[in-house]
Amino acid sequence: MKRLLKYSVYYLVVLVFIGFNAALLDSLKYEKPVEEEIKPKIVLISHVYANPYWKQVRLGAEKAAKERGVIVDFQGPESASVEEGIKLIKMAYAARVSGIIAYVQDETRYNDVINKVIEGGIPLVTVDSDAENSKRLAYVGTDNVEAGRVGGREVIRQIGTEGKVAVIMGGKSVKNQIERVEGFKSYISNNSSIVIAAIESSDSYLLEAELAARKILTQHPDVKALFCTSALDGLGAAKAVKSLGLTGKVKIICFDDLPETLDNIEKGIITSTVVQQPYVMGYKAVNIIMDNIEGKTTKGLFITDVLVVDKENLDEFRKQQQEYYNENQ
Amino acid sequence: MSSENSNRNTITKTSSLRNKFIIFAVIIILPIATSNGVSLIMSNRISNIYNIMMNKMSITNEIKNNLNQSFFHFNQYILTNAEESKRLYKFYYDKAVEDVMALQQDSDIRSKYILRDLLNSLGSFKEAADRTIEIYDDRSGVDVYYDEYVWTKEIVSYCNTFISMLSDSYFDYNVNIYKGLKQKQDYINRVLMAYIIVALMLSAIYTLLFIGDITRKLKELVSASEKVVKGDFTYHEGERTYIYELDILSEAFRKMITYISKYIESLQEKAELERKLQDEKMKLLRYENALKVSQLKILQAQINPHFLFNTLNCISQTAVKENAHKTESLIRAVAGILRYSLSMMDRNATLEEEVNIVKQYMYIQKIRYEDRFEFNLKINVDLKKVVVPAMTLQPFVENAFIHGIEPKEEGGVINIEITEQGSFCTILIEDTGCGMDEGMLKEIMSDSPEQRPVGHTTGLGIRSVVQRLKLMYGRDDIFSIESKKGFGTRVYLKIPIKE
Known part of the structure; x- marks a missing residue:
């Protein structure tokens, strides 16, 4: 028995030593970085x-x-x-x-x-965003006029064909913003009797957007909906509407799918968003x-569609987004 | 490493002191050697990485200098139109390209992409610069080559951007590697620390056990030696140690003590034996001495035996001639006794022979004293079995006559009873004579050689007969006597029967 114990102690000591040496040798291993091929x-x-x-x-x-x-x-x-x-x-x-x-x-x-x-x-x-007159091979992107029209259609769907709306745009000289507003205007005038009460610019800053929204809502309390042509405009408008206690009374139709935008849709502050x-x-x-x-x-134009995301298809949309992220992991 | 079953005489040699020291050394040296080696490798690696990084950084810096030199000389050329500047512009450009190519051989993937961009940009720079020079050489005005010149300048700034990106990339890459190594080194340091602590603990335990083993055994040996010094030879070998040499030592010590004690025992035995031998010799000497004394006495007593026997023969024949048959048989009896006493003096005889002599003696006495006494002989033993010194019985019978019957007027009875009692033969010689008082008994038994027996045939006294018997059988309880004045005397002899 004693002998067995003695031997097991010996073996244990030897094992401990081997273990330590193995751990040290293993940590010395130098993993050479994989030679990646250089690609175009x-x-x-x-x-x-x-x-x-x-x-x-x-x-x-x-x-x-x-x-x-x-x-x-x-x-x-x-x-x-x-x-x-x-x-x-x-x-x-x-x-x-x-x-x-x-x-x-x-x-x-x-x-x-x-x-x-x-x-x-x-x-x-x-x-x-395109440079139509250049020699670029192709343009891939949203047709912003069409996107404006989709926005107009959504506004009509939300408030009907009558009443007042206001527009907040990202930048008065930014091409896609102008195009979106154009598309919106033309769709509204062709399909309804909705009046555009005001068009304000935020220059794509959150604070400016909120201030613009407040200004519109105080000057025109009868505005039924705010149409925001850039991502941050929507968030600014949402802040203003929320702080003025007009949630649900004033619809917000905005652009793009920032996480905050989607959160606000979930909360019901933003009604819907036109997503590229x-x-x-x-x-x-x-x-x-x-x-x-x-x-x-x-060569040529490759127009990608826009989607309208509201409370109903929000989950589906989020799932889709998540898949895009996962694909690249 | 000894096994419980191992023979006491063979100690397994696996765990000698040398092996112990080797194990100890291994326990200590192995971790230290390993840790040194590992630390060396790690520090080598870190310094290697540092070297590589510094090297790359310096080459990157060189590219930057070469590019700027190249651009400077290009500028100079545009300003001065000196061929030397044109040559230097190309020379530095080539050097920069060479450096980039050299770096491309051994770089990480991110740096490789940047290097490719840089190389291409350098190419663009050369292209743009060459075109500028071409236009310039055509003697065109500043307004014509200005665009190309500005483009060239821009490209140089892009190149510089790429170069600084490259530096960053190298720095990041190596910092990452360094961080990895640093982490690894921290890990290794921890492992090493644990390793060395474990090794130290193990060696400490090992040493303690080892020293404990040695001191325990040494104490044992010391106490055993102290015991031996005091004369106690009981050495109990204690537990076996795991050290071969000590076991050998203790084993040898144990054997030595065993041998010494055995030797002492044998010496004692020998001494005992010698003492016994000496005793035997003494006894023999005394016996011989007694024999000599009796022989001497016989010699003193004897006349010339031939003369005596011849005379007795002559008397016997004369008696036959004169028809005195009683006289003749009387003489023959006397002659028989004399012959026996002379020839058997230094020999042993059977009890039968003794009894015969007693009978002859009695015959003579019967004739002499006629009816004054009665003689009864009662034998209850095979007389041939019992051996006694010759002339043992007769002196006692004679003594009974001399001190018992003879002085008593009315005479008496003499009884001899010989009986067997186990391994002894008891001889009782009894007379109903006048008996003896204390003084007489003492006189008879006294050891003084001057005390001469009075009136005995052979001259042998009771004392010397008894002494002979004692010496022969080596016993003291052979003879006993009891006597009462006026009633008689009893003598008992207790003779061992020798088969």
């Missing part, structure tokens, strides 16, 4: 780098890039800046990347650089570039 690169230049909307564009682009064997380099100015945007395109051009997907912040100022890139033999696709499909845009844009690189000339 497509530069995706966003409106603003840290924007959730653009994050979805990026996810779609990356999905397509994975499928087509390229990588996407997602770039963008820290804050909206035409110079910065142009510089990024130029840089990508100087670095002779395989393709450029760019958001056009200012059509007139972008045309030259876009043409230069195309002349230099690098495929360029505009996304979300940034994921599809990114996905499509990369595919167009790749098609062109591979010799299949693809």
Whole structure:
């Protein structure tokens, strides 16, 4: 018995020593990083780098890039800046990347650089915002006039064909904002007798949007609905409506699907939102570039649909969004 | 490592002191060696990474300098139109490209992408710069090559952006690796610490057990030695240690003590034996001495035996001639006694022979004293079995006559009874004579050699007969006597029967 104990103690000691040595040797193992193959690169230049909307564009682009064997380099100015945007395109051009997907912040100022890139033999696709008069290969994005019309239809669906509405737009000189308002106006005037009481601009700032909404609601208490053409306008309007105790009385129809927007829909503060499909845009844009690189000339406009999300299809919509995220993990 | 069953004489050799020290050394040295080795490797790695990072950073910096030099000389050329500047612009450009290519060989994936961008940008720079120079060389005005010149300048700034991105990338990459290594090193340090602590504890326990083993055994040996010094040879070997050498020592000590005690025992036995031998010798000497004394006495008493026997023969024949048959048989009896006493003096005889002599003696006395006494002989034993020194019985009978019957006017009876009692033969010689008082008994039994027996045939006194018997049988209870004045005397002899 004693002998057995003695031997087991010996073996235990030996095991402990082996264990320690093994642990040390194991930790010395140097895992060599996997040699990744260097792939062609497509530069995706966003409106603003840290924007959730653009994050979805990026996810779609990356999905397509994975499928087509390229990588996407997602770039963008820290804050909206035409110079910065142009510089990024130029840089990508100087670095002779395989393709450029760019958001056009200012059509007139972008045309030259876009043409230069195309002349230099690098495929360029505009996304979300177009430069129609440039030589860009294609545009992928929402038809903002059409989106405005969808918004108009939703407003009529919510308040009927009579009454007053007000519009809050992101920027008075921003092309897509103008187009959306245009589309909205034309749909309303053609299909109803709704009067547009006011059009205010927030320049896409949350605080400005809230102030604009308050202004409208105090000046025009009989406004039945607020139509907001950019993402933050909707949130600002929601804040104002909530603080004025007009929840439910004043409908808010806005744009885009920020998480806060969806939360507000869930709470019933925002009635519904016109949602673009940034994921599809990114996905499509990369595919167009790749098609062109591979010799299949693809040009023109590629319009992505807009959806209207309200309380009823909110869950379904969220599920879809989640899937996009999961795909890229 | 000894087993309980192991033979006491064979100690398993597996656990010698040397092995113990080797194990101890291994316990101590192994962790220290391992930890040193591991630390060395880790610090090597860290310094390697640092070197690689510094190297890459310096090359990156070199690219930047070369690019700027190249651009500077390009500028110079545009300003001065000096061929040397053009050459230097190309030279520095080539150097920058070379450096980029060199870095491309061994970089992480992120840096590789940046390097590709950088290389392409450098290409664009060259392209744009060359075009600028081309236009410039055509002697065109500033307004013509201005756009290209600005573009070139822009590209240089992009290149610089890429270079700083590259630096960042390298830095991040190596910092990550360094962080990983640092983490790993922390982990390793913890493991090492645990390892060394465990090893130290183990060696401490091992040493304590080891020293305990040694001191216990040594104490045991010391106490055993102290006992031996006091003359106690009982050494109990205690528990076996796990140290071969100590076991051997204790085993040897145990054996030594055993041997010494055995030796001492045998010495004692020998001494005892020698003492006994000495005693035997003494006894023999005394016996011989007694024999010599009696022989001497016989010699003193004897006349020339031949003369005596011849004379007795002559008398016997004369008696036959004269028809004196009684005289003749009387003489023959006397001759028989004399012959027996002379020839058997230094030999043993059977009791039968003794009794015969007594009978002859009685015959003579019968004729001499006629009816003054009665003689009864009662034998209840096989006389041939009992051996006694010759002339043992006769002196007692004679004594009965001399001190019992002879002095008594009215005479008496002499009875001899020989009976067997177990392994002894008891001889009773009884007379109803005048008996003896205390003083006479003492006189008879006295050991003084001067005391000469009075009136005995052979000159042998009771005392010497008894002494002979005692010496022969080595017993003291052979003889006893009781006597009463006026009633008679009884002598008992207790002779062992020797089969």
